[in-house]
Amino acid sequence: MRQKLISTVAAEILAREARRVAIDGVDGAGKTHFADELAAELTGRGVPVIRASVDGFHQPRVFRHRRGPDSPEGFFRYSFDYPRLIGLLLDPLGPRGTGRFVRAVYDVHNEKPVDHVPERAEPGAILVLDGIFAHRIELAGHWDYSVWLEVPFAVSIPRGAARGSGDPDPDAASNRRYVEGQRLYLAECDPRTKATTVIDNTDLENPRRLR
Incomplete structure (x- = not known):
């Protein structure tokens, strides 16, 4: 059932001639795996794919914090460098873009900038980008196709913890920044x-399509 749904989404993207695709959802919703599977499906259909993540456009810690x-509000408002994400990745791959794009500018795990030598998109390439907050006002108008993965915190938080990231209890104090920050985003x-x-x-x- 999962592969059938991935195949259906890929077919819709191609039918729309979409070039910029976002996979959104709360932390632990399964965005990265879904985006990887979608990218593989598109590649299997002979389409060049550019895989990227909002995570590659984190702000430095001093700004994020x-x-x-x-702070939940700090998490929602200051985690990412949206002007650079738009200017270096989304606009260049848009309908009037140059096709010369940058995939990432910051390594959040090592807290340091990364060398960002521009790449050239192949003709007909599709950007598949995963990440939280992808439907913020700054970004919503840049997607030709987007997916919201609906997963309750009671499932997403333990799922993330199982990957070695944090406490599995959604109500734990250590999760407040992320859960409440996501609730700000949803609202x-x-x-x-x-x-x-x-x-x-x-x-x-067995993912299910709701809309």
Whole structure:
């Protein structure tokens, strides 16, 4: 069932001649795996794919934590460098873009900038980008096709913890920054209504299309 859904989404992207595709959802929703599977499906259909992540456009820690390391609002408002994401990746791959793009500018795991030598997109290439907050006001108008992966915190937080990231309890103090920051995003930006399609990804083996 999962592969059938991935195949359906790929077919819709190609039918729309979409060039910039976003996979959005809360932390632990399964964005990276979904994007990787979608990219593989498109590649298998003979389409060149550019895989990227919002994570490659993190702000340095000193900026991300300007409201404190535990601030939900700081997490939502200051995690990413949206002007550079738009200017270096989304606009160059847009309808009037140069095709010369940068995939990432910052390594958040090592807290240091990365060398970002511009790449040249192949003709007909499709950007498949995963990441949180992809339907913020700054970004929503840049997608030709987008997916919102619907997963409750009761599932997403333990799923993320199982990968070695944090406490599995959604109500744990250490998760407040992320859970409440995501709730701010849901309230302000309503990604469920902005996305092209909404998929319940709670059961990884059997995702269900909601819209």
